[in-house]
Amino acid sequence: MRAAIVGAGSLGTIIGALINQAGKQIDLVDTYKDHVDTLNRSGATITGAIDLNVPVKAYTPDQVTGTYDLVFLLTKQTSNQETLSHLLPHLHPDSSVCTLQNGIPEHSVATIAGRERTLGGAVGFGATWLRPGVSSLTSSYEAVKSFAFEIGEIDGVIRPRLQVIQQYLECVGKTTIRTDLMGIRFSKVLMNATFSGMSAALGCTFGDVLADPKAMTCLAFVADECIKVARAHGVRLVAMQGEDLEFFELRGAADIPSKMALYRKIWGAHTGLRASMLQDLEKGRDTEINYINGLICQKGRERDVATPFNDKLVELVTEAQTRRGVNNSGYLSRFDTLLKIHAHDLPGQVAW
Numbered sequence: 001m002r003a004a005i006v007g008a009g010s011l012g013t014i015i016g017a018l019i020n021q022a023g024k025q026i027d028l029v030d031t032y033k034d035h036v037d038t039l040n041r042s043g044a045t046i047t048g049a050i051d052l053n054v055p056v057k058a059y060t061p062d063q064v065t066g067t068y069d070l071v072f073l074l075t076k077q078t079s080n081q082e083t084l085s086h087l088l089p090h091l092h093p094d095s096s097v098c099t100l101q102n103g104i105p106e107h108s109v110a111t112i113a114g115r116e117r118t119l120g121g122a123v124g125f126g127a128t129w130l131r132p133g134v135s136s137l138t139s140s141y142e143a144v145k146s147f148a149f150e151i152g153e154i155d156g157v158i159r160p161r162l163q164v165i166q167q168y169l170e171c172v173g174k175t176t177i178r179t180d181l182m183g184i185r186f187s188k189v190l191m192n193a194t195f196s197g198m199s200a201a202l203g204c205t206f207g208d209v210l211a212d213p214k215a216m217t218c219l220a221f222v223a224d225e226c227i228k229v230a231r232a233h234g235v236r237l238v239a240m241q242g243e244d245l246e247f248f249e250l251r252g253a254a255d256i257p258s259k260m261a262l263y264r265k266i267w268g269a270h271t272g273l274r275a276s277m278l279q280d281l282e283k284g285r286d287t288e289i290n291y292i293n294g295l296i297c298q299k300g301r302e303r304d305v306a307t308p309f310n311d312k313l314v315e316l317v318t319e320a321q322t323r324r325g326v327n328n329s330g331y332l333s334r335f336d337t338l339l340k341i342h343a344h345d346l347p348g349q350v351a352w
Contacts, residue, residue: 007075010129017044022171038133048136084112103291121151122188126273148173152181183238199275201316207271232303253345
């Protein structure tokens, strides 16, 4: 079995290191040559929740030879066309491409890599890229061991290749095979749209969002819109990290305080995390906002479901992206008009 991680950024570096440490050889492929050179020279280094250094083999795309039986796709969706076009010569008819990207990328990946090769899954932990060869695990290691991945096929059929993929990913943490991949995907979209969206829009950590009642009020509306859009498309969100995310649906703003304990329970293990979209903004790169919050907006328009809070997050992150800068917490005031619409029903303070 010849396997590779394509997109050895913050998550890919950690996943690759832990798979290699467990004795399964997997190549790391990335376009950043300094990063690739450091990985080959000094190994993959993990800091944060764990401290680890593991020898790995890394390549730039032009250095890749031969074909792979299994590829984990961890690049940004913004580069899918280029990445997958370059990858095609290194796939054979029975290769598997497992996309672990944000959003709901399976269908677009399948149009390039082939539907018969494509499957996917959601990642249940976060990381921050620090410098060439080094990534920080910003979720707790307990969260990784308990809720690392949920994987499945587009059509929900459990095929033998899922067990092979599970064996690789369980080197990192618990990996669950599911028959409802789209439910998983919408659940992960909610998880990303809420805290990743707010983190990117406000230039702060997940913990900063959790600690700000106004930010959490806005976040609760973001989650509610995601659930209503998914339901309009005939999809029910599945439980993640042992919790029913459908619980976050709102009948009205007065419901918000009752949701806060579960937000803290789920995201309390990730307070140090800075969204990958925020990391992109800090590096002057384009973000995946259109594939996360923008996806909710797009799917909402398809079913006439209003998504004003997700629209606002897309607006804020897109503005920051255009000027190659980062917003700050003062940008919360940009939500005031939306919050006034619900003023008659808003609690005086979001209480934990």
